[in-house]
Amino acid sequence: xxxxxxxxxxxxxxxxxxxxxxxxxxxxxxxxxxxxxxxxxxxxxxxxxxxxxxxxxxxxxxxxxxxxxxxxxxxxxxxxxxxxxxxxxxxxxxxxxxxxxxxxxxxx
Numbered sequence: 001x002x003x004x005x006x007x008x009x010x011x012x013x014x015x016x017x018x019x020x021x022x023x024x025x026x027x028x029x030x031x032x033x034x035x036x037x038x039x040x041x042x043x044x045x046x047x048x049x050x051x052x053x054x055x056x057x058x059x060x061x062x063x064x065x066x067x068x069x070x071x072x073x074x075x076x077x078x079x080x081x082x083x084x085x086x087x088x089x090x091x092x093x094x095x096x097x098x099x100x101x102x103x104x105x106x107x108x
Contacts (some may be wrong), residue, residue: 021047048077 022028033039055073057087062069 019052026050048081052077073091 019028024048028043028046031039031042033042052074
């Protein structure tokens with residue numbers, strides 16, 4: 001039991017370190033968005049930047065050989081973000097406007 005607790009504690013150390021880095025270096029503590037989804041977007045953006053900086057370090061460490069690898073990863077990230085944005089925009093377009101998305105009929 002004690003060994004398992006210690007192992008879980010050791011696994012949490014790097015994760016807690018990243019949160020600390022986000023709070024101190026990227027002002028994760030100072031998000032003052034009014035809506036929960038806006039706050040979530042800010043938090044996701046900050047962690048995206050932190051991950052992109054790691055990729056940038058890897059890119060420079062690998063040199064020219066790593067260009068193709070980093071390019072593929074970045075393209076996938078951008079594609080994922082655009083898909084999420086389009087889905088969010090689609091959901092917001094029909095929220096609260098009184099229109100059924102399937103039929104176009106007014107509900108009011």
